Amino acid sequence: MKPSLSILGQDSEVDVSCASVLKVLADETRLAVVESLLDGPKTVAEINDVLEVEPTLLSHHLRALRDAGLVTRERQGRNASYALVSSLLARRKGRAIDLGCCTLSFS
Template sequence: MNESFKALSDPTRRQILKLLRGGDRTAGEIADHFHMTKPSISHHLNALKQAGLVFDERRGQHIVYSLNTTVVQEVMGWLLGLMGEPAEDQSQPKEEDSDEME
């Protein structure tokens, strides 16, 4: 998870993740949202990929990036727990639900 936090420390990478929340995008589509070189965007995408926050898939001549929601949810759950707000555990019934079952 340390790699995830390191990747999230950069505002450009956080913005890329926001873009990918809206759906898969090619590297060129992502680069169109920034005023930086394509090699710089590639560096950021690689850092996100190494952290497990995004997937990449070759589709024809393009590489398409998508959000790895599993890892993002894990990181968010950890952050919420750190702030004292535990993420809901869907596998356990709530106390009020268990009373109704008796």
């Protein structure tokens, strides 16, 4: 039996394999995005103020995080705000997130 993580997305709860989540999080930029969203929702501009990444590359990483069910996007006029999904925030302990199969900890 493969370890899985239940993620409550916008529409329903989805079981995702830990391996697929860890594969998405294996990228340093995506990890940095997740870390920045621990402090609350942010626009692309706010995320990029911290990460200083090419905007198209940041969009690619945000899309990968959304497709993995880790991040949500909410439109605010011409801008979009990104946030960690509520089920991840519920398993947050300080600067760490319990992924079920392991704990993702930021120092």
